Structure formats: structure tokens, C-alpha cells
Amino acid sequence: MAKRSLLNWIALFAFLIGGATRPVLADEEYSLEESPTNGLVYRVSAEVDVRGKLQTTASKEKTLDLDLAVEASFDYRERRLPGAGRDAEALRSLRQYRQAQAAITVNKNRSFSSLSNADTMIVAHGNRPGITFYQPSEFLTRNELELLQMPGDALAVLGLLPQTKVEVGQKWTVETWAAQMLTGTEALLKSDVSCELDYVRNNTAKVRIQGSVEGAIQGATTKIELSGYYLFDTDRNYLRSVELKQTEKRGVGAVSPGMDVVATVKIDRSPTTDAGQVTQAATEKIPLEPKAEELQLLLQLPWNASVSHSRDWHVFQRTQHLTVLRLVKGGSLIAQCNLSPLAERNDNQPIRESEFRELVKKGLGDRLKSIVSSHAVPTDSETKLLRIVAKGESQKIDMTWHYYLATAQGRQMLFFVAFESDLKEQLDEADLKLVKTLRMQKPKLIPASGEK
Template sequence: MAQPVIRLWPMLRVPAGMLAVLLYAGSLSAADTYVLEEPSTDTRVRLVQTEVNTQGKVKVSVGGGRSASHELDAAAAFRFLERRLPPGGRDAEALRAIRQFEQGTMQTTVAENSSGTQLPAANSLVVSSGRREGVLNYCPEAALTRDSLDLLELPGDTLALVALLPPGPVEVGGSWAVADWAAQMLATIEAVESAEMKCTLASVSGNVAKIDVAGEVVGQRLGANSTVKVTGQLTYDLQQKFIARGSLEYKIESGIGTITPGIDATVNANIERSLSPSAGRLTDAVAEAIPLEPPAGALELVFAAAPWGMSLRHDREWYVFQALLHGSNKVLILRRMERGSLIAQCNCSPVPTVKPGQQTPADQFEADIQRSLGERFGEIRARERVPTDDGRMITRVIVGGSVELKGDKGAVDIPMMWIYYLVTDPNGRQMSFVFSVEPDLHEQLGDRDVAMVKSVRFVQPQ
């Protein structure tokens, strides 16, 4: 530390001996350092309130290599209690929490078309665990829908904010490089090409420490090239020893993907945290009952087609691409993505009811298949009945054929498999499924098609 410059006015002379003592003391002084941390052993319950606002554009493919842009405006609000859980591993996996949501809503407008999402009361208890690619959420009491899972992907998630804190004591003006996994977790990028993020202890005033955040993560999300730039500031309460608030701005640029539109948007997240006077449901008993790893089936998602009187379950690699539940062309389309690559597509639709105990005749079902495929139809490779133990009848027909793809250099035939299912309940209600997959990817699809089909449950239409 440099020696202080001491200027003495004539009326404020200091004896030489005293000046020597002052200078010696000054040479031993050092800048104050601060420990900014939130250990997992701190199980105090915090109240978290988050507001997120998004403005920008979405880009969709309109064919012929062309795209169209539409205005995007979204607002989300969350209020929940949060309590830390013991670590489940190292780095991101060390960050775990259980949350009790009191509010989780989002309103989105794209091209003047508005839609809303709200976290159901049945999913108010959520277990959150850090992962490099973001925060993994599940509800231990009821399966989440894809909409609810997406809603819970909070910009500025508090677990990701904790990962930004310095690894050791830091003085005002001191900076530290954020670990690659922490930057990736904050940006929710699945496959990272580059990650650079830095934090700086900008100031300390009383019990308030201000931390500046800035960085950029480049990579792929759901197979689409993405760049996320993050800037903002965290406020750390030195007395209570936790992050009390955060204000982050995300600049997101993402290309058009197989299951997602392109995004060019600015997301602003404001987070407020305080100690909760009540633990709510987050008691010691509830926290201790949460296992380190999600139980079997806890990560499955549910899709409920209420107008059809049908629900099904699927794993998280299936994404809802389109859902037309009303009108004459009813269809649910899901696409399976693994490590950024499209593996298969599933089309599901209701079909006419038959008499109780019966099913559409096999020859009629196969004729319908051939008619729907047209020139793509090659041959029927297998037909069989899938066993069940609840009175439902499930018929499977596997068809081989090809799809013609046209490009600038001409057309090419791509071999294709279509796996058809007809599901009929004892009352005669029916659903049809068709899974489209290239033969080389059939093994990778495995038995996930039949698992989804077997999960179908018929309920009273609403």
C-alpha cells in the first residue's frame, strides 16, 4: 500500500516523533476485505420476489429459406419461499433448494396474440437443483407440464446468483472470474463454445455490498446457435450474509431451431430477497425428506388434452411443438431432442369412438395408414398387439418407406420409419399415435414410444 500523503497546515503541526508513528502505522494498514458467501448450511427460509420483463422479436421459418419476425412482449411474476438443501455434488450440483411458490405467472404477447401461463397450486412445492445448463426443477407431489417447467426457468435464478459470489475474501474494486459452469448455469446454455464472465465488488457502504456482473456465453440451446450477454448488479447484505437483491439484463440472440423460434430480445430480471418470518411448508421434516437425486418418475412431464378427455406422460426430451385441441384437424405434435439433435416426431390425435369392448378393425386401421402416407408408403414391416393389464387395447403397426426432400441441388429420398399405435379404452374411446423416425435413429428412440402410448389415460372431456 502506498504511503499516505500528509499535508500539514501551519496551525496543525504534528511533532516529528508522532508523525513517524503515524507513517509507520500507515505502512501496516491494508484494504478491508469482505467474505461474500451463502453456504448450504444456512437453512434460513427466504422470501423471494422476482419480476421479469421481455421485449424483442421472435423469428419463425416461413419456408423457402425465408423467415418472418414478430414483436414479443412478456411479463412474469414470481413469489416463493426458499430453503437451501444439502449439496448433491460439486460445482453446480452443490446448489440445491426447496421452494414453496405462492405465485408464478407469465403473460406473453406475440404479434398481438396473447396467452397466459400460471403455475398450478398442485405444483407449488418445487425442488430445484443446479446443473451446468441451468436449474433442474421438479415437483415431488404432482407431475409438471411442459408449460409449467418452462415457467419455472427463472432468469436470475437465486441458485445461479449464489454461484456468482467470490471464492474467497475480496476488497472493494477487486474482481474475480466467474467459473465456466456458473456462467453457463446463469445463461442456461446447454452446449458452450465460449463463456466469459466477471464480477467486481463495486462498493461497500455500511452493511451493503454492491457486485457488478458482466459477461457473455456463446453456444447452443435446444440445437439452436445462441448468444447470451448478461450485465447487472447484485446487492449483498453483509449483516444477514445473503444476496438481498439482483438486477440483471439479458441480451439474447438465438437462431431458429427445430423446436423453437429464433429470439432477439432483452430480458430484465429484478429479484428481491428477505428473511421470511414463517417457514411455511419448508420445515425440517419436509427438507429432510427430499432425496439427493430425483425419485424414479419425478422428472416425467404430463400433457392433459382436456377437450379430448385424454392425458399422457413423457420424459423431458419430448417437447410440445404444436397443440391444436379444437377444430376439425385436432393434433398434438411432440418432437424429441437429444443433445441438440432431432431424434423423432410424434403426432397424436383422437379418432372416432367404437362400441365398448371393440376396436377399429386392423384392416381398416392399416388402410387408413396407407392412405395418409400416400407415395411415402413402402411396406408394413410388423403388426402386433401391445399387452396391457387394464383392459385397454393397443395395436402397433410399423411401416417402412421414404420421404423426398427437395433442395437447390435436386431431390433426395430419405428412408423413414413410421410406428403407428391405436389405443382403445374399454368404453370404446380411441387415440392414434404415429412416431416418425429415421431407421438409423430407431435404436436411439428405444422403447420411449411405447412408454408414452402406455401412459395414456382417458378421462371425462372438459
């Protein structure tokens, strides 16, 4: 009896000694909730690594596989903003990016992407199809937007926190809006993502993430597998770190390649006393909803011109003398717009309306049935616009073509917009809105030999 009693005391003593570091008992409940109004500023650093294959369409029957590697890093200050609604719209923040850059290698061809300005202020606004990023002071470019939309954003991970208190070992199903927002899936077909409170130790809760999402992104079908975990500080009540693995298989879309990739994300997040530009006063200037013009994207054209456009327009092709945009709404291709500069003529005279009509007729050839209208379009700039609307048929499909001739700074530029006639309502004059934003700068003068 004495020996058995001694063993019991040893076991009890070991249990008590280990109490400071052991996982807590499973029947204790914990609240894993981060308040958006706690006044904290967070310093966030993230590393994203993507490896796999891109698939592009080589012909109607074949796709071409390209090796892909992306290494991205981010460093920013962040302060939560009041919610603009429920669920995804409750997650908003103001960020000051100190660093956002990526090295992208496709079949040994290496390129780089980064934010154009240091200490860029960005609003991250939660939406079910993904986080909407915008810059309050000026337009982002498409490349900058896609850089910010890297997988596993910490703001989206906040959507995985449980809505009620949970016990160690307890699982919960992630709301569909949260899984959709985390993966940036525009059209959700199926969501099966769950979390489990693994342990709580030293004021740290570890939550495992597991599951899958199926849907569509930019009209291309996608299937995404998720696995990983996040750590939550139960003393100060904030999300501290994330490690996430995201495997995605996506089909080829109208404006994007297919992919078979694995992305790994590592995020560290901690309160800081250095608020930088992310002050309380700065957050009070951010409206609950972004203005439509703040969501416009800037596109610099290679021939010293620029346009701004809605996010439904996507760059499909770029060369020195041609830029092709495609308009996608709800995953469907609506229209294509070709932008190109017109070479100066020997007589230095701009193309006249009658000449423009002949160019349209020649370009469309047998496809043309009629020219519906030809008229000048008023603008709020010095740019003069001439618009020709033509109708016809291509591959037995009724088509409409909008031609725009823009003249400014002694230069001319052509916009050629093509769409199926039945899609006129969906187009909703998006092409006209695009063309009216055109800004053409004076040609850069090249000094003569010997001049400085």
C-alpha cells in the same frame, strides 16, 4: 504552519466522521459466501420483463418476426438443501410458491401462464445446463416448467459468488458452469463472464456482473450478453438482491422460435421467520437426486385424454384435433409424434387390426416399402394398444414409422411416430414409453335441452 495544520485537522475530522458510511479501504478482504446449512428460510420476490422479437419459420427461405412482451412475477419461500455434488449440483433448494405468473403478448395476442395450484412445492436442483425444477407430489406441465425457467434465477446467481476472499476493486472470472447454469445454455461454446467487488458499505457488498455466453439451447445457436449487479449482506452472509439485464439472440430451432430479446430481472431476497411449508422436516424428505418419474411432464390433450412424457419431448403444434410432439436429444431432432382422436364410426364398433393396416398403407402411399410387424402391446391399464411398424423412404431418406392404435373407454386414438431409420437407437423406445402413459377419460355428457 498553523493554517496548514488546521486544514489537516479538518480533513482528518471529515474522514473520521464519514467513516461510518464511506466505502471500506481497498486492501481489506471480504468473504461473500452463503452457507447452504445456515437454516435460514428466505422470502424471495422477483419481477421479470422481456421485450423484443420472436422469429418463426414462414418458409424455407424466410422467417417471420413477431413482437414479444412478457411480464412475470414470482413470490416464494425458499430453504437451501444440502448439495448433491460439486459446482452446480451444490446449489439446491426447496420452494413454496405463493405466486408464479406471466402475461405473454405475441403480436397483440395475449395469453397467461401460472402454476395450477396455490402454494405449490417445488424443488430447484442445480445442473450445469440450468436449474432442474420438479414437483415431488405430481407432474408439472411444459407451460409450468417454462414459467419457472425464467432468466436470472437467484439460486443460479449464487454460483457467481467468489470462492475466496476478495478486495474492493478486485475482479474474478465466473466459472464456466456457473455462467452456463445462469443462462440455461445446454451446450456451451464460449463463456466470458466476470464479477467485480464494487464497494462494501453498511454491511452491504455490491458486486457488478458483466460478460457474454455463446452456445446452444434446444439445438439452436444463442449468444447472450449479461450486465448488472447483486448485493450481498456481509453481516448475515446471504445474497440480498439482484438486478440483471440479459440480451439474447437465438436462432430458430427444431422445437423453438428464434428470438432477439432483452430481459430485465429484479430480485429481492431476505430471511423470514415464517417458514410456511418449507420446514426442516420437509427438506429432509427430499432425496439428493430426483427420481426419473418425478421429472415427467403432464400433457392434457383437448379431447379429454392425457399423457405423461420425458422432458425430451416438446409440444410443436396444438389444435383441437391434433397435437404434434417432437423428440430432441442433445440438440438434435430424433422423432416426431402426431396424436389425434379417431371419430366414432356409425356402427359404434372399434377399428379392427385389418382395417388399421389398410389405413397405414393408405396414409403412407408410395413411401411405404414394407410393414415389418403388427402386434398388440401389453399395458398396465385398461387401454388396449395395437402397434404397426412400417419402413420406407421419404425424400431419399430411409424412414421408419410406428403407428399405435389405442382403445379405451369406448374411444380410440392414433399415435403416428416418424423417424429416420438410422436414429432408432437414439429413439430408444421413447415413443412406446409415451404411448403407455395414455389415459382416456369417459366423454363428458352434454345434458339434453331442459335438463340440469
